[in-house]
Amino acid sequence: EAQVTQNPRYLITVTGKKLTVTCSQNMNHEYMSWYRQDPGLGLRQIYYSMNVEVTDKGDVPEGYKVSRKEKRNFPLILESPSPNQTSLYFCASSSEDRPSQSTQYFGPGTRLTVL
């Protein structure tokens, strides 16, 4: 089954404790991205990646890092989480080098709470 998986689905942590949210897709997609969703603000893109070893900032990259060492994985790293990063996070992927023509597939979301 074609899917995007994220882990963990729920995470409660404390300020400053480094964490990683994993994202994996099994569709051989080249384009992957991370979004956060907040009430009243909607979905905003954090980072995206066009291919292995190619990453770029989205609209709200501050406080986040990503890496793309393999095509299927695109982890989101919070080196020193802060309470304003409490949010619902989504990973997404789309096919090949034509994301403008292809559907974005979204993961189930990770609900992060930073105390």
Next chain:
Amino acid sequence: KQEVTQIPAALSVPEGENLVLNCSFTDSAIYNLQWFRQDPGKGLTSLLLIQSSQREQTSGRLNASLDKSSGRSTLYIAASQPGDSATYLCAVRVGGSQGNLIFGKGTKLSVKP
């Protein structure tokens, strides 16, 4: 800067009604527009993708239209069912074929049996 607006923010209709959800965007220079459905606590499911050169797309009871010059799209749902209850999100792709998706804040639809 591209902004996407969805009206209304919430909508409640009785089962069986036909309904229209609206999406507007401020910059007509988009590459495509996509409608998504989000169920509570779940991820997004793509419903329809309209290329900038297209006027509409249809899938089952759903029909999406695009008027790029006026910066508008509509999602028409025919014969609504309680299972259609969800939040519907509109998103436009900007900045080129490899650009970002800019999302609206969604319309929360409730279909009453």
